[in-house]
Structures are given as structure tokens and as C-alpha cells.
Amino acid sequence: MFTRSTILNRAAELLAGSATGDISTRAVCEAAGVGQPVLYRIFGDKEGLLSAVVDQVWDEYLTMKRRAVASADPLDDLRSGWDNHTAFALAHPHAYRLLFGTSLTTVPEAAAEAMRLLTEVLERLAEQGRLRMPPQEAGRIVMAANSGLALALILRPQANPDLSISPLMRDSVIRSILTDTEPVPSGASGVAAITLRAYLPHTEIFTLRERGLLDEWLERIQTEHDIS
Amino acid sequence: MFTRSTILNRAAELLAGSATGDISTRAVCEAAGVGQPVLYRIFGDKEGLLSAVVDQVWDEYLTMKRRAVASADPLDDLRSGWDNHTAFALAHPHAYRLLFGTSLTTVPEAAAEAMRLLTEVLERLAEQGRLRMPPQEAGRIVMAANSGLALALILRPQANPDLSISPLMRDSVIRSILTDTEPVPSGASGVAAITLRAYLPHTEIFTLRERGLLDEWLERIQTEHDIS
């Protein structure tokens, strides 16, 4: 499949160089030195071509992000992830708009992968007891906020001339999903178990047997973490 | 200017009824009973037509919002503004996507007007000393977050099947721009449940069945505390 990558590269170049973010299959085929039927046999559709282009452009960004080593504090990863996301959007505005601003019927891959990487970082935060909501919901919030800001920066630069809004919004959103407590690196689970064991007698949502078994399990977590 | 409003109404209907969010000037003219040159003399361009359609669709929403009486607490206005914004986006997905997801060169007035109304509410909050940043910056943050969420709900409904993410994100974003006047509502037990649920996949001290049941119970605690 040599022609496929050729078409993909030329299409990506034309998309990056276009003023409106729209490209024609004819121009792509002419740049790639092939006829139109070749393109349609490989990608089936113009939308199929655009989806493949978006996936390719995003892939280099996502592989770079995957390769990045997790730092000691997941909060740093969360912040740098936001900054990288925003920088990528500004560097590839058309590809970004195709992924986050239009409804391509066949592009779940890049978006799902980005969300997966984000959720990983958030789960590390949750393990430390610093997340005030489930990682999935926090991920949706961060992703929606980040993409909303990036689209605003791309599509309305005159209304958002100041790029410093990005770290400001980043820290605001991150603050809103975190607890106010300091990080508890290792003992978070044990502390959480203690907290819940103290809470159990005051709730009515469990039967006596459930409560008893839950208390046993929480105790098991607690002793696992050597908190006495 | 009777034909202008006729064309505008027919175009809005066709846009609302279209599957892809795209309409052709030919179809609009045929529905309005006029020739194409009429459309082009009035709106100059297809983009001019789309901008006018977006402005018209948004106008009914904005006038409704303008007419709404300011409540005693600007925080209530801010919350209802978020909810109305989201509801409008879901009710008019194509017009919304045209305004917040594409780069119409002839900028619709609607975006600036929506931002102005939002800033008014935020200025009332600032007067009460409850805003931790200038109203303009807070407005950009809230607008970017709200539009990002709305676009995600419109364009990726399968990834965001739960509409309850909207009030969750609303309160998170609002909390992040306000001064810390209110404590975390539910506090320790809910956070402890979240922490332990994130910890469960990484421990070996439970069997698969134990882990599954424990996760269910922790979820029950979490929802009982309704962290939002």
C-alpha cells in the first residue's frame, strides 16, 4: 500500500496549506499523481479520506504523548497534557477542527485514544485520593473544556487574542475536579478505608450483612497498607 | 424585505431537517420560490446566508434570555444560563455547530451577544466580591467550557450518553471561578469511595467476585453522596 500513504501525505499537506480547511479530492489525486477512482477505492469516500488524514495527523501526536514518561506527580502530567493538547490544536487547526468541530461519521479512533490517555492520568490521581469525582467523569469534563478552549482559540482568535487564557482555564478546571487536600502518595487507600469504616455506622444504604462484609473487606485493605 | 425573511425561514427549516447539517442554495431557493440570483443579491454568499440563519435561530434564544429577569443571586442566573445554553445546543444542533464548530468568515453577531449577556452576570458576581478573576476572563472560561461540552454532546453522543455530565461540569467550572466560600458538600466518604474504586484494579487481595461486589457497594456510597 504505497499509493495509500502517498495520497494520505499529500492530502495532509493540502489540508494544512488550505485557507478554508477544505480540500478537493481532485487536487489530492493530482498532487498524488493518481486518478480519482484510486482514491475512492482505497478510502471509499471523501469523508473516509478525511478521517484517515485526521487519524494520521493525530497519530504522531498521540505516539509522542504515549512515549512521554509518567512523571512523579500525575498533576504535572495532567497540566502538560493540557498544554500539549492546546499547542497541537494551534499547530494543526484544520485537522483539529475536523476531529472536534465536525461530525465525521467514521473517526472514533483518535478521539477515543486521547480520552484513554487522559483517563489513565486521572486514575493515578484518583488512587491518591485527590479526585472528587470518578475518573471517567473528570475526563469528560477536562476533555470538553480543553477542546472548547482550543476551538475558541482557533475559530475566534480576535475574541481570544490572549493565549494566557489557556493555563488560567487549565488550572481552574483542574482545581475544580480535585479535592482540596494535599497529595497522600502511598497511604491514600488505607486512609480511604479508615474513612469509610468510620462512615459505615451512620448510613442506612446497606443491610446489616452487607455492612458487615464491607467492613471486613475495608479492614483487609487497611491492614494491607499497614495502617494501625 | 419579505423575500429575505422567507428565504431565511425556509433555510432554517431545511437546516434543521437536514441529516448532515449541510444545505444547498438551490434547495433553499426552490423552497422559497425564488431564483438563485435573489439569494445571492441579498446575502452575497452562501456563507452570508448561513450566518444570517445562525443569527436568526440564535436571536429567538437570546431575546428569551434577555427578557429573563435577573434573579436575586447572580449564581442562579449563571447556572440557568449554562442549562439554557446546553438545552439550546441540543435543540438546534446544526445551527449550534455552525456557530461554535466552523469558521464562518462573516462572524455572526450571536456569539458576541451571548458573551455579552454572560459577562453581565459575571460582573454582578464580581461586584459581590465572589469572582477570583476578572469577569472577562471568567466569561471566556465559562463560554469555552460550555461550548466544548455542548459540541461533545452533539457530535459524540455515543461517548457522552449521560446528560447529567452537564450540571456536573457546570458546577465544577463555576466553582473554579468563584472564591472559596463554600466547603466541599459531601466530603470525605464520597472521595474515599472514589479513591478505593480507583485502587481496586491494582490489588490482589480480592477475588474477582469480591472485587465486583465491593465496587458495586462503593459506587452505592459514591452516588449516595452525589458528588457534583
Next chain:
DNA sequence: GTAAACACGTATCAACGATAACACGCCATC
């Protein structure tokens, strides 16, 4: 050696955005 499978280009279609050229009704001006 022959036929089937495959890949590619030529020519073409239907739909689209946009425009030139012209036709009609209205109103102020002389």
C-alpha cells in the same frame, strides 16, 4: 498458454456555488 483477478486511467454524470444577461414595475425628474 489462457483466463481470471486486480489495478489504473479516461470519460462522464449529477449536483453544486456563483454569475451574466435580460425583463418588469415603480418613482422622481424634466
Next chain:
DNA sequence: GATGGCGTGTTATCGTTGATACGTGTTTAC
């Protein structure tokens, strides 16, 4: 009252675009 400008509409047409039918050359299997 004739006339010229002006707003408003039509018909016919151009160039471009997404998409495809069809023929041709090449490779592969037996």
C-alpha cells in the same frame, strides 16, 4: 406624459466538485 434610474425578479449558463461506469493493461493461477 415621456424618460431614465433603481430595485427586484427570471432564465440560461459557467466552472468546479464528488462520485462512478467502463475499457485497458498487468499480474497471477492452473
